Every structure is written in C-alpha cells, then in structure tokens.
Amino acid sequence: MSGKADPRSTGEGTTSRTRLDRGRGVLGPALALVHTGRAPTRAVLTAELGVTRATAGAVAAELEALGLIRVDARPGAAAGSQGRPSHRLSLAEDGPVALAAQVHADGFRAALVGLGGRIVATAPGCETVDADPAKVLGSVVDAGAELLRETGRRCVGAGLAVPSAVAEPEGLALNPLHLAWPAGAAVRDTFAERVRAAGITGPAFAANDVNLAALAEHRHGAGRGARDLLCVATGHRGVGGALVLDGRLHTGSSGLALEVGHLTVNPEGRPCHCGSRGCLDVEADPLALLTTAGRAPGPEVSLLQQGMDLLRHEYDDPAVRTAAETLIDRLGLGLAGLVNILNPDRIILGGLHRTLLDTDPERLRAVVADRSLWGQSGGVPILACTLDHNSLVGAAELAWQPVLDDPLTALTGS
C-alpha cells in the first residue's frame, strides 16, 4: 500500500473503505463503464473516472465485494510489453441477474440477463394473448421465476417490453394495436403485482419494445458510440422507432415520442388500424412481406420468423424478390423522412428490417440517399442491430438502472 495510512485503519479493508468514502460517488459510473465494456482494466477505469489510482482500486474492490465484477490482479503480460500490466476488470460470471420479460403478438419470452447485456437463460412461450394483460404477464413472470429457481441467481428487479407506446409516469400501454389488450391498460402495475406475487424482489418497470431495443443496442450492440442514434424495427407485427440522444432515450413529454409506424409511405396503400392508410406499420412489417409475396401466413411459427425465412431461403423466387424490393423502397422512404427531421449520426435496423438490409443493402441505402436532403451525401450509416433479443436486454437495462445509479444502496440498502 502506498500513500498516507488512515490513523483509524487496522488493515487494508478499512483503508479501502476510507478511500471508498471518497469514491462512493463514482461507484455507479465505474460499474457503468465495466458494464458497457469501456473499462477493461483498472488503468482505463482510473483515467475514465478522473480519480486517483487508490480511489479506483477501492471502487473496483467494492464492486467485486458486491459480486458484480471480478478484478484479476495478475493478468498475463503481453509479450514485449513494458512494466506491470494493469489489473483486468471483467463482469462476475455468477453475479446477480435482472428478470426480463417480453410480450408480443405471438406470445412471450422470459430471460435472465446479467450485467453486460449477457443473457444467462431464456424461455419462450407461445400463447394467444388474452384481452386481460394479467394472463400473459402472469405466464411470462412464472416462466422467469422458474428460470430463477433453476439457476439460483439473485434477482435485482424486473423489466417488461411491450409492443405499445407506454405512457409515463403511469405505465399505461396506450396503443397495443396488435394485442387484444384494452387501450390504456395499466401494464406496469399489473406486471409489478405479478412479480411480487411470484416472490421476486426488486423494482419492476415497463416500456415500449423498440425503445428498449435501441437502449440495449446503444449500450452493448450496433449503436455503441453513436450520439444521435435512430432505431427502426419490426416486431412480430407493426413497425416501431426510437431515438437515443447522448446515451438517453428520447421519450418525449410523456413517453410517446418516435411513433414512426404511422408515417405514410404509400398514400394509396393498406388501411391502417390508426385510421390512416399506407402507414409504415402496415406496409413494411412481416405480414406485409408475406402478403405482397402472395404467401398466406401460416400458424406454425411467428410471422417474423416466416418473413425472415422467406427472405433467407426463397429469395430466388421472383415474387419474393419483388416483394422484398417493394418493402425496402417503402422502408427507405420512411427512413428518408426521419433522416431529414432528426439528422441522426447512425441508423440501426432490427427484426425483419435487419434482414431486409442484409438482403439488399445497396438498394435501401440508395433509396434513403435519393429521397432525403441529408441522406444525399451518403453520410448516415445504416447498420443491422447485432444483439439477439435486444428488447429483452433493454428490459433488463431498466431493472439494472438503479444498480448502475447507486450500487451500494440498490444491493445493500446502505
């Protein structure tokens, strides 16, 4: 140990604790850096936090004591490197998890998600979503509780992703257009009740599935490092959008911003449940692809899976190719309008849109460039989302947020 010894200290633990008193305010920021992969070593952590080496050491030790990270004091030195290598920081393999839940038009999925967006376990469920949200929310929470029993992990809280705008602060699903739920269903409170009833401790949250996908991709996936990140994605039905500005979701005044699904991209097009016609929601989702290609959707697997399979395995069928081009053109038109309004520095596409981009990236980029003022320079990168189950990972981020804000209070109450 170096530096002045604290007169009260009787050993390294107390000294670390004293240093931690000075570093407590950076425990959350330190955890966020390791969580998002931006602090692989203690030296980087020290530099990023702008604290002394001793304070960074105490902070890392406390996060390790909380079971959140591992500090490897003896990492192998790279061949030819000078001096002692810095302590390596990694996320604890057996640390706590968040319970993540997602409801979609074809059923639900539960998952346990650790720090770093790591999916520890997941369980899908196929069921016809009842008009009473408590039914499917009960099913998904039960599936999550079973995963917790099987793994024996500690749970920090629960997050729910739904295919609807969620009004804040009340947590109401305002427009669950592809579910039978009544508009304005109190999904957050219902979810929280089911979580408590299952004996799971910690807070419960709910938000729109595409908002959560964007948050997860910004922290762990294709959106890392973007300042004005636009995410557009198809769920199993419909189209959603989200914007992450300087690392925070732009949710508007009451949680309802970025309802991009109801941009008109085909004025003479299909009638939309919103009352309009030719919206992105009905012109560029999996059902639109199947029907445009002349295929009848089957009941065996989800519409999203059927749409992806069509693009991946039957693209040499001229009807499928033409349908894909039609959807790409309509998606591109919608993106072009968004580029003009929002001036994003990156666009990421999820769900079926990710597969459409993979299928013909040049066509989509050309439509956006041709039809938008700011797209003409080709300056807006359009990338595929990279995370599996990004809405679930994002739902877990909601539950992790209190820990990321203040790890000691969230995990020990002190």
Ligand SMILES: [Zn+2]
């Ligand atoms: Zn519409």
